[in-house]
Amino acid sequence: MLVLPAELTHAQAGACLGMLVQALRRDPDALVVADASATTVFDSSALAVLLGCRREALALGKGFVVRGLHERLASLAQLYGVGELLPAQS
Template structure:
């Protein structure tokens, strides 16, 4: 599972993407789940980072999903028409 930082704005986007790419390359699972539960401050750059992670995961034959996407970021994705590109990870049955 890949973890997003507390802040992901244009200022942090390049470094965050670099770190996520390294983690993605080391991820052994065929499912890549990005956990956004720590994300508190963000702008549309966060969507760009997530879309690039998705693209990389798919290029390496992995499935991509999101966990705990903040409501405001999900709403921003809806406004941009990319909601389906950031699918929610399935919650394991209890």
């Protein structure tokens, strides 16, 4: 499971994505779960981080889902037309 930080803005995005991708590559599970439930301070860079994790997961042949996506961030994803790329964990 990938755990996103409480704050994920442009200032943290690059370092955060790098750490999450490293963790994702070490994870033997076939399904990557990105836990965004603690992320309450964010901008559109949070979407870029999630999409980067998704891209890496798919490149490794893994599935990708998001848990606890904040309602405002989910709305932003829909506005940008990428909501369907960040499926919620069922």
